Amino acid sequence: MTDTKVYLLDGGTLVIDGFHAFWNRGPAGELRFPCYAVLIEHKDGRYIFDTGYDHAHVMRVLPFEKPLQTPEQTIPGALAKIGLKPTDINYVINSHYHFDHCGGNKHLSKACTVCHAKELEASTKHQPFEHLGYSDMTFAPQLAKQAGKALPPDEPALDMYTPKFETITGDQEIAKGLWLLETPGHTAGHYSLMVELKNRRPMLFTADACYSQKNMDMNCISSFHLDPTASLKSMHRLKALAEKHNAELFYSHDPDSFPNYVKAPGYYS
């Protein structure tokens, strides 16, 4: 048995407005922030938690988010840096199905996909104001077709991609020391992830239940949300979980914290 290792796979950056990052508080103005995937090498297999955005998708659908992503910051490129191929991944876990968290799923063609049941439903059945968030359906081509949602015309490989989903609800220890914790509000079925490690404090990946330390400090959620009351409650839950488990919070889109995180090929264990 190998001890669990956690790699952060840098996925490039996007731009949103300060009024998006800090709902109704701002300040206004362009804010560039990081996106990343989390690779967990576990005795039961290789898990990836979220897969960042697809550059071509953002340029096509949300070019105003000004994506900056090198080949090394794609899922295949980032895995190659640590000697892995996309087909080496056994499980994809998606915190939620916004485009900047599932854009690399399509590369992980051998993986079983794990997510909250409500989130998979929301990916094709959601509020009008969630349209852009759920705009990249390449993680589930069959669902997209059934729902009449657009797929990119120039990716014939998607026709071959038929991922298997395992939907769950509630808090779940999906493998020894890997905890999915319900944090809804940003979306209908959002999950955060806690990873217990041998040599250090647990890592608690907030995903979009809290973009950054500054959001936590300001007690301010992001402007992208389905239910702000639930979203704020989930942020408070993360704070309480971190205290209870002496876990370290890793934020999803934090331009201040991200430079201090260990990125692949380095890892936490």
Add this chain to the structure above:
Amino acid sequence: MTDTKVYLLDGGTLVIDGFHAFWNRGPAGELRFPCYAVLIEHKDGRYIFDTGYDHAHVMRVLPFEKPLQTPEQTIPGALAKIGLKPTDINYVINSHYHFDHCGGNKHLSKACTVCHAKELEASTKHQPFEHLGYSDMTFAPQLAKQAGKALPPDEPALDMYTPKFETITGDQEIAKGLWLLETPGHTAGHYSLMVELKNRRPMLFTADACYSQKNMDMNCISSFHLDPTASLKSMHRLKALAEKHNAELFYSHDPDSFPNYVKAPGYYS
């Protein structure tokens, strides 16, 4: 019996960002919009629907909204233009208790105050992100004191002001041809108002369930909301009500439509 007359009392302007007016859509940038009160001369008495903002309050608590308000745009000044005093008003109806809809209540010291039961509760018991919205508690000094909420230190007259509240729920015809219609989402207990008149189509005052024609056309609510799903549903309800009753929609904060509205001393009847 006199026919019902409706006066729009110009209350000055405020500034918000385009990302506040059009949630997550924008475009970004300062947007100056109007605020106004609606005076209804009815055979049962004089009603005012919403009372605009208090300039001193905005300068003290939200100066970044850059209020522009002349003496004629205060409630006393606007009433004087049509030969009325604040004490001539019998009823105040508040769509909701955000500062820019209740700032003039304190002048209407003889009026009975009508609002949704949930809204009065929310004015002192609300989500943290609603704090600035509910920052002007001068409409209910006693409630403010009970809840430990701040009142301006320089208005001793408030000590004498003890308004009587009549809270209601559901859709209600509060007087012949005056309909309060539930449109929650922007806040917990939001009401819109429809007024039936003898010589023209009914007037349907959206209040903040829809800031402007552009919000309706874009199917986009404002960024200030408690529940965006309910808010969007309420906007759709207003559209359906307007069609059903052949009513004309009057938006709360529409810089494009407001110049075309008849303002006091002119009136609709």
